[in-house]
Amino acid sequence: MPKHISRLIMLLVILGVVAYAAKQYFTVNSFYEFGHYRGNSVADMASNKPKFKGSASCKDCHKDVYKQWSEGIHYNPAAGKVVKCEVCHGPGGDRGTKGMFDHVSTGPDHPQNMKMIVPTDTVKLCVVCHEQIAGRPAQQKQIVIADHAGTQQCTVCHNPHSPLTINEAKPTPPIGNVTAGKADVDAAGCAACHGPTGISDGLPGPNLAGQNQPYIMAAFRAYKSGARSNDFMKDIVANVKDSDITDISAYFATQSCKSAHNGDADAEAAGQKLALASKCATCHGTNGISRQPVWPNLAGQSKDYLVSALQAYKNGGRKNGFMTKITKDLSDADFANLGAYFSNAKCQRDGAE
Amino acid sequence: MTKKESPGTCHETHDEADRGGCEIARRGFLDQLKCAVAGLAVTAAAYVLPLEGQTALGTEAASIPAIPGYDWSKHRWAYGVDATKCIGCLRCVKACKTENNVALDAHHFRTWVERYVYLDGHEKPLIDSQADPVNIAAAGTEEDYRFANRxxxxxxxxxFFVPKLCNHCTHPACVQVCPTGATFKTMDGVVLIDHNYCIGCQYCVQxxxxGARFFDHVRRVTNKCTWCYHRITKGLMxxxxxxxPVEARIFGDLDDKESKISQFIKNNRVQVLKPETGNGPxxxxxxxDSEVV
Structure with missing residues (x-):
């Protein structure tokens, strides 16, 4: 063999040997263990810690809520519909003991810095599943937000853990200064329409005595912001300071009331049936005493006032998604019956001091 | 030109003046080289051969990856999607990102949901996903996901909605093109990416x-769905x-005839996406609909 050929071969052999040795040196041992990849990487990836734990891991500590949830509509395994804890609250993390979340005082911060998400804006949360949008199958319960509750938080009415359960809240003791409130009432001239103690008794305004304070305050603010329009009230509230709203509402809320009782018996009976059928009772209570202080009591309100309010909702003078939807299908006769029923009902602070 | 007498005379000598003592040096070098090659070969053989033996032995000793309580030869994972049930809530997208540390933005997804909308009088559907600007605006942030009422x-x-994710194909094209062996198919049917070996060339993305793979611009590696390999090897979903919340996504073991996925495939007329590509999803x-590909 010519020398230059043998040298060339020798060179190639050297290169080959060096390359092979280098490859063996640099390739990790587990490569080719199972195939053309690093065998250890499989176990590496499998060793990551799961974050989502499943609802069972919540059961031991959050007993009450877990019970509500497991008895409610959000837990319906038969229908294949289970909204697990972690869907709304985020992953439970990899710790199986108390103190899983850092807002719980029983333990240190979660190792992965995860906190239990306590959703604050349910208007954004609930609608990811329940807003009526193109593509959502018909069997999914859906709402048109504007017709349902608008910007009101879902949790005002619904228990999020068992949404078919409507929340109920007892009236809370009034906040604010009742005496100062009386002075403000006298100064503002409320008595001209609502009566000196909030019993209008034939005057043009609605009864305010014994009404829920949070509702009176909400109405005040609505007049101030223009969300609710009334020429009389617009001028009056313009002169009332924000701090006085609390006192005035506290004054009226603590007065003893007197039912208007100006509906006839036939209309009252018809109104009672309708009140249940039209879902009035869901929020305003079967007897016109509302189930949440932010909603008005209807019991004992003047029939004429109730009818005019219902008409205002129907024709758009007053705006509320629910009320617009509910009044849409009711006639003037229905309004009269409902007015009679609620005006005859016993008001909340009837005979109170 | 004079000829220098020396034992190392070079036959191909051209310019003695220039070359000087090179003849000796080259011959000596070649002799040394012979020894060196032989020596290297022996060393390399000594180094390499036992290694290969070791590998062979190792394969016999540990034929399954060291995952506690898990034997990958006893499972054959598969995934089902019931598009008639999906409500497009996108909680899956959010959960996936949290579980797998995927960037919370509208550009990187291991799983995603598409919406197909046929308007009256139109033959072709309008398609959007959670990454659509209108839907991002509805969510208010790129860190949460929501389909807009548009x-x-x-x-x-x-x-209707169509959830999508990696198909973990039986004959994955992505594995075929990977130049480094960074992505591979496991025995239990999952296509994984070894981020230590991924060089970020993105051939697999192509x-x-x-479109199940995306490039992680922070870590400079390709990323994709693993069917949560760290969960399924621990008996979790x-x-x-x-x-x-509506059981639109089904996962399980085809080797278990009673598993949800086996029953899902058995009791429904199922289809796969793009079967013509031969990947075997x-x-x-x-x-x-046939419009969904």
Missing amino acids: YNNDDVYKA ACPY PACVEVC NVFYIGL
Whole structure:
């Protein structure tokens, strides 16, 4: 063999040997263990810690809520519909003991810095599943937000853990200064329409005595912001300071009331049936005493006032998604019956001091 | 020109003056080289041969990856999607990102949901996903996901959601093109990426006919769905299946005839996406139109 050929071969052999040795040196041992990849990487990836734990891991500590949830509509395994804890609250993390979340005082911060998400804006949360949008199958319960509750938080009415359960809240003791409130009432001239103690008794305004304070305050603010329009009230509230709203509402809320009782018996009976059928009772209570202080009591309100309010909702003078939807299908006769029923009902602070 | 007498005379000598003592040096060098090659060969053989023996032995000793309580030869994972049930809540997308540390933005997804909307009088559907700007605006942030109420519902003739993810194909094109052996198919049927070996060339991103892979611009590696390999090897469901509130996503073991996925495939007329590509996808769908690819 010519020398230059043998040298060339020798060179190639050297290169080959060096390359092979280098490859063996640099390739990790587990490569080719199972195939053309690093065998250890499989176990590496499998060793990551799961974050989502499943609802069972919540059961031991959050007993009450877990019970509500497991008895409610959000837990319906038969229908294949289970909204697990972690869907709304985020992953439970990899710790199986108390103190899983850092807002719980029983333990240190979660190792992965995860906190239990306590959703604050349910208007954004609930609608990811329940807003009526193109593509959502018909069997999914859906709402048109504007017709349902608008910007009101879902949790005002619904228990999020068992949404078919409507929340109920007892009236809370009034906040604010009742005496100062009386002075403000006298100064503002409320008595001209609502009566000196909030019993209008034939005057043009609605009864305010014994009404829920949070509702009176909400109405005040609505007049101030223009969300609710009334020429009389617009001028009056313009002169009332924000701090006085609390006192005035506290004054009226603590007065003893007197039912208007100006509906006839036939209309009252018809109104009672309708009140249940039209879902009035869901929020305003079967007897016109509302189930949440932010909603008005209807019991004992003047029939004429109730009818005019219902008409205002129907024709758009007053705006509320629910009320617009509910009044849409009711006639003037229905309004009269409902007015009679609620005006005859016993008001909340009837005979109170 | 004079000829220098020396034992190392070079036959091909050209310019003695220039070359000087090179003859000796070269011959000596060649002799040394012979020894060196022989020596290297022996060393290399000594180094390499036992290694190969070791590898062979190792294969016999540990034929399964060291995952506690898990034997990958006893499972054959598969995934099902019931598009008729999906409500487009996108909790799966959010859960996947949290579970797998995927960037919370509108550009990187291991799983995603598409919406197909047929308006009255239109043959072709309008398609959007959670990454659509209108839907991002509805969510208010790129860190959460929501489908916007963007169509007048009276104009919609037909609409449905389609969750998508890596199909964990039987003959994955992405594995075929990977130049480093960074992505591979496990014995239990999952296509994984070894981020220690991925060089970020993104050939696999190009090769995947489903668009299931994305490039992680922070870590400079390719990323994709693993069917939550760290969960399924511990007996848990993938995070997206875990949080789905309507059982639109089904996961299980084909080797277990009673598993949800086996029953799902048995009891429904299922289809896969793009079967013509020959990848052999393992995500089985029901409730799709032919427009969905």
